[in-house]
Amino acid sequence: MLRLNSAGAWTNLQHVRMVNIFSDEVRREPYAIYEQMRTQAPALHVPPPFDGWLIFDYEGVKRALNDHEAFSSAVPAPPNWFIFTDPPEHSKLRALISRAFTLRMLVDMEPLIRDLSRDLLDRAIAREEMDFVQDFAVPLAIQVIATMIGIPAQDWAQFKRWSDGILKLSYSRNGGAEAEEAGCEFRCVTTEMTPYLEKMIHERRAAPRNDLLTRLIEAEVDGERLSFHEILGFFQLLVVGGQDTTSALISNAIVCFLDHPDQLALLRRSPELMSSAIEEVLRYRSPFQWVMRTPRREIEMHGKTIGAGKLVLPMIGSANRDPKIFKDADRFDITRIPNPHIAFGHGIHSCIGAALARMEARIALTDFLARVKRFECASNEAWEPRKALHVHGPSRLPIRLS
Numbered sequence: 361m362l363r364l365n366s367a368g369a370w371t372n373l374q375h376v377r378m379v380n381i382f383s384d385e386v387r388r389e390p391y392a393i394y395e396q397m398r399t400q401a402p403a404l405h406v407p408p409p410f411d412g413w414l415i416f417d418y419e420g421v422k423r424a425l426n427d428h429e430a431f432s433s434a435v436p437a438p439p440n441w442f443i444f445t446d447p448p449e450h451s452k453l454r455a456l457i458s459r460a461f462t463l464r465m466l467v468d469m470e471p472l473i474r475d476l477s478r479d480l481l482d483r484a485i486a487r488e489e490m491d492f493v494q495d496f497a498v499p500l501a502i503q504v505i506a507t508m509i510g511i512p513a514q515d516w517a518q519f520k521r522w523s524d525g526i527l528k529l530s531y532s533r534n535g536g537a538e539a540e541e542a543g544c545e546f547r548c549v550t551t552e553m554t555p556y557l558e559k560m561i562h563e564r565r566a567a568p569r570n571d572l573l574t575r576l577i578e579a580e581v582d583g584e585r586l587s588f589h590e591i592l593g594f595f596q597l598l599v600v601g602g603q604d605t606t607s608a609l610i611s612n613a614i615v616c617f618l619d620h621p622d623q624l625a626l627l628r629r630s631p632e633l634m635s636s637a638i639e640e641v642l643r644y645r646s647p648f649q650w651v652m653r654t655p656r657r658e659i660e661m662h663g664k665t666i667g668a669g670k671l672v673l674p675m676i677g678s679a680n681r682d683p684k685i686f687k688d689a690d691r692f693d694i695t696r697i698p699n700p701h702i703a704f705g706h707g708i709h710s711c712i713g714a715a716l717a718r719m720e721a722r723i724a725l726t727d728f729l730a731r732v733k734r735f736e737c738a739s740n741e742a743w744e745p746r747k748a749l750h751v752h753g754p755s756r757l758p759i760r761l762s
């Protein structure tokens with residue numbers, strides 16, 4: 361049976377084998393381990409100092425996401441990110457933020473995303489070789505979030521620097537010196553962002569614009585508005601929750617196409633399958649592999665008792681490969697119906713940016729496949745995983761174009 365030790369390593373007690381789940385090798389392909397855990401220990405206790413639980417099966421993960429009465433979202437994380445709040449505070453913040461996150465905004469963003477995608481591809485295609493992640497998926501996702509917030513193009517380099525600083529927070533769940541450094545950098549970024557955002561808010565109050573910031577300032581529910589710290593926290597959350605995950609989705613699609621050329625050929629013959637192909641990438645290589653919860657009371661799950669206050673990681677990436685729910689779960693099938701994946705979460709915290717992420721992926725991948733008739737991997741080395749531990753996908757993906 362596999363167990364996770366305090367250093368994030370899996371011990372196979374029968375075969376005396378150690379596997380570090382945060383090693384590049386496992387984070388690149390965690391699926392064989394997930395399968396073993398779903399059958400042997402769908403709810404697994406990890407001994408101290410981690411002293412928490414991992415849930416691997418679909419029903420268990422969905423229950424943890426859905427049952428917000430039993431599983432709180434308050435976890436060790438920045439306090440002003442509304443993803444980590446519970447009702448009634450979460451309900452108030454979500455209602456206010458939803459006022460700003462409208463269908464109208466999506467419609468307005470579409471031509472803009474097309475322009476950004478075209479410009480980035482113009483530059484990459486001219487070189488005949490590109491790093492799909494760093495030259496395309498990452499800058500596209502950053503520029504979309506920056507534009508949506510209302511940050512002008514001349515400040516995008518600064519926004520990228522802030523993003524990198526915010527993202528580092530999620531690199532080091534193991535603690536130690538790296539985590540301390542990440543916390544330090546996050547505080548520096550917050551200090552720099554504060555006067556920048558104050559100035560932007562001042563400008564929007566004087567002259568409202570058609571951007572997310574203006575709508576967040578104006579949003580009002582039952583006479584309540586968002587505070588400055590809530591807006592700042594929301595923008596920081598967008599970097600971790602919206603930007604890194606969306607670029608991982610777009611990159612993971614290319615990983616899937618390289619690994620499954622028959623499915624790419626099918627998509628080229630039947631481009632109307634693009635939306636269903638994106639859903640399958642979300643299931644097969646879920647960008648957000650796990651989220652965090654804290655039980656408010658003792659919970660019984662799979663014959664185990666999860667103590668109140670322990671950290672619980674519902675493993676979305678494993679749930680989406682559960683053969684009890686998905687036929688041939690390890691097969692990448694762009695025609696899969698039904699596909700009830702939970703890559704965007706479930707319940708009251710389900711992703712507020714799912715429609716935007718889907719639209720961005722559809723535009724980027726359609727554009728790329730239309731302009732690049734053939735592409736192949738330009739490296740013999742296995743790809744290096746993203747740094748944020750909960751995000752699944754390559755940090756670089758060199759490809760040759762023809």
Ligand code: HEM
Nearest residue numbers: 443601602605606609647648651704705709711712713717
């Ligand atoms: C493929 C891309 C994306 C994936 C896989 C993803 C996944 C998720 C998941 C799993 C959750 C639930 C977290 C939980 O239950 O604790 C979530 C929440 C959230 N996502 Fe996304 N997300 C993506 C893109 C985006 C984008 C583009 C945005 C915004 C622009 C965004 C904003 C948010 C926010 C604000 C929440 C918190 C909602 C709440 O707590 O009520 N996400 N996302």
